[in-house]
Amino acid sequence: AFPHLFAPLRIRGAEIRNRIMSTGHDTVLPVDGHVNEALIAYHRARARGGVGLIVTQVAGVHETARYTSHLLMATEDGCIAGYRRLAEAIHAEGAVVFSQLFHPGREIMESADGLLAVAYAPSSVPNERFHVMPRALPVAMIEEIVAGYAAAARRMRAAGLDGVEVVASHGYLPAQFLNPRVNLRQDGYGGDAARRLRFMREVLQAIRAETDEDFVIGLRISAGERDDEGLTEHEARAACIALEADLDYVSVTTGTSATLGGAMHIAPPMAYQPGYVAPEAASFRQALRVPVFVTGRINQPQEAEAILAAGQADLCGMTRALIADPEMPAKAARGAVDDIRACIGCNQACIGHFHKGLPVSCIQHPETGRELAYGSLAPAPRRKRVMVVGAGPAGMKAAVTAARRGHDVTLWEAAAQPGGQALLAQMLPRRAEFGGIVTNLMREVERAQVRLRRGVRVTEEVLRDEAPDAVILATGAVPHVPDLPGDGGVEVVTAWQVLRGEARPGGRVVVADWRCDWIGPGLAEMLARAGSSVVLAVNGLHAGEVLPLYVRDNIAAELHRLGVEVRPYARLFGTAGDSVFLQHTPSGEAMEVEGVATLVLCLGHRPVDDLAEVAAGLGIEVHMAGDCLAPRTAEEAVFEGLKAGAAV
Ligand code: SF4
Structure with a gap:
């Protein structure tokens, strides 16, 4: 060929x-x-x-x-x-x-x-x-x-x-x-x-x-x-x-x-x-x-x-x-x-x-x-019935690893489509290839003969009915939305809402970025391309500070070309009227951004981990991987999936 x-x-x-x-x-x-x-x-x-x-x-x-x-x-x-x-x-x-x-x-x-x-x-x-x-x-x-x-x-x-x-x-x-x-x-x-x-x-x-x-x-x-x-x-x-x-x-x-x-x-x-x-x-x-x-x-x-x-x-x-x-x-x-x-x-x-x-x-x-x-994992000493809950990158990797070691594995996903947050990441400008991680892992899921149950939310009842030997929780996270002071003059939405098309910011937009990873800069670039005047408030030194250097610098070049105003050291404080208030973290001084229509929150995620106690209470062996354990990068999530699949 x-x-x-x-x-x-x-x-x-x-x-x-x-x-x-x-x-x-x-x-x-x-x-x-x-x-x-x-x-x-x-x-x-x-x-x-x-x-x-x-x-x-x-x-x-x-x-x-x-x-x-x-x-x-x-x-x-x-x-x-x-x-x-x-x-x-x-x-x-x-x-x-x-x-x-x-x-x-x-x-x-x-x-x-x-x-x-x-x-x-x-x-x-x-x-x-x-x-x-x-x-x-x-x-x-x-x-x-x-x-x-x-x-x-x-x-x-x-x-x-x-x-x-x-x-x-x-x-x-x-x-x-x-x-x-x-x-x-x-x-x-x-x-x-x-x-x-x-x-x-x-x-x-x-x-x-x-x-x-x-x-x-x-x-x-x-x-x-x-x-x-x-x-x-x-x-x-x-x-x-x-x-x-x-x-x-x-x-x-x-x-x-x-x-x-x-x-x-x-x-x-x-x-x-x-x-x-x-x-x-x-x-x-x-x-x-x-x-x-x-x-x-x-x-x-x-x-x-x-x-x-x-x-x-x-x-x-x-x-x-x-x-x-x-x-x-x-x-x-x-x-x-x-x-x-x-x-x-x-x-x-x-x-x-x-x-x-x-x-x-x-x-x-x-x-x-x-x-x-991890080059060659030993077969499992005993074949177990393993439920992996959540088909994001962590769950998919855990399922593949456990199945390759000889376990009988079912991967459960509440959404219609596997992929978790990787599906959102690929929506950002010039990040479409990120979706490849889902395509590639799904192919491995198929090759490892993992059964996939999609569109089913795993509850205590499901756990009781299935009664697996072990469960690997990869249930992910939800956006963190703090209780911000504000009077409703500025629309406040999350990054996920924008990426899913549930919110359509226009006019002047503040993107408040807490983790300085790909989400804040990516959204700023996306909204600037769509015609918004964007302020990217970074609670750190640089936009994309934690990203690989060459990715960060490529993003910095693009934000500059698009006229995005990046404010470093900026902690989100709240809104009033059509203003967003920020605090300059080293000096403690207030900074006001006026004329804002929408504030987009990229303030990290909260783990979804409530099944852990439920499963343990039912006497099921529990492992956890990815965002449900603590906020994770995709890299950390996949590695944790490997470790969970190797440990079960
Ligand atoms: Fe490619 Fe490096 Fe990303 Fe792996 S970590 S997919 S090798 S760019």
Whole structure:
């Protein structure tokens, strides 16, 4: 069904079985700079699921490369043993493995000891995103770093990896050397284009000298960093053409770590079109003879097949697709595309975890990053009759997990349609894909042969009649509506009423956002698009403060474009006449918004948990998951569903 996707690709000594790649991405699974069992289990799961090429996360090539505290390091021979176990595990499942070799230059985020590491770059040009002022690299240190790349490659070869990829993408050190706006040197490493290329050329040639003819050497580069100060598409392509003789492939991405606008493209949110970098990759492919890889929200095998068939690239990076469903390639190969748990581009638990310093996972597949604990669940010692009450994400995941362990499971839903709050989330602008979580989980419910009873509210009577051995409550929550002072001059509605079409705010609207997650900013955007003049009152620092950074920044850009007035530190106080009163939380001062027609409340949720005591009183084993336990994000709810299904 996918002739281009499943055609093998040979590069030097590496025979890649298909055109699907897991690109280098920081998993935060290593804890002390070394490959560990958690990382091996993570990649083994994807290799077993059929991926062709795994490029492992960045490995630091020099002490000054420690841009985060959980970076893998390749600066000592002591790293070889771990990489060898990793390579053996990946090879045993039929995939090829390269390692990214990395130096961030001025892109320094944090350091293990609590002090921001000293950053080095070609020149002392500041990084605005991390507020870093780097030191200009002395020539002796440049030579050390070049030697560090070569030594790291030698170690990867010794460990049995098939190749390495020099990370020149996203504004990291090699890109800093290439960029005339960041590299202001006037010595042998800066000035004209040839001298700006010298660092990269020396790195690539030193790697070849330290490895052998079979060993693959690739380059990852942004086809334009999407920032005024960033490397342009023309500059990046010209560099690849000039370096081609020393390269075996070019892996094309986009964006830069250096600015908020450019960083979004490191893991583009769902607002971006699938495969949107492919036209840029195609221009590289036309200019080069070596294979060109591409990435950028390629979520589904159909999209990858189309890119390959159109000749835009030779291999597709599908990293988040593999984070969401490690078995995606195998399912595609056997034509079971409807069984693929498609990534929805929410960024919640993959890159979102990275920014929180947590191990990689997936909102839809919490087993990701937890392969050692949940990779293969033991069958239940005794088959029980299990009732799962509530078919939101938590309930669906609990039901699937319990059924896969051998229980006899019925999933009960009061509404006509399963999905819970995910059905509301998908109504927000540019969030339609969020509904994919319901489609995907429902498919799993069917495959796990869970019986679904919809349109039935479970009461004490139902529990008595059914008399299950165990009940998993995933009964959700309802909007929190506080007792606000007001005289009725301003219409007060909840976010849910607006999303369900039960309220239609117009004119001037205040959206009061308590949790600073997706609901308040999403509603503000939706109402502004519909023509309202919107004030978004945020009881926190930023709109969408708790969202993954790239999602938050994408929303901030959209709210700005639409003229939404965001008021930070704003606690809702009440209404009088046509005014909404807010309190500026740090100062305690009152703020009045006049001429308001409607106040929309996004003030969190109250758990619906009354069945817990009832079920316990009937002697039924009780488990709880999701919003009925405490207000939960969708990610927390699905993980809790997994835990409940594993515990029953
Ligand atoms: Fe995709 Fe969201 Fe899962 Fe990340 S957390 S892999 S974006 S579905």
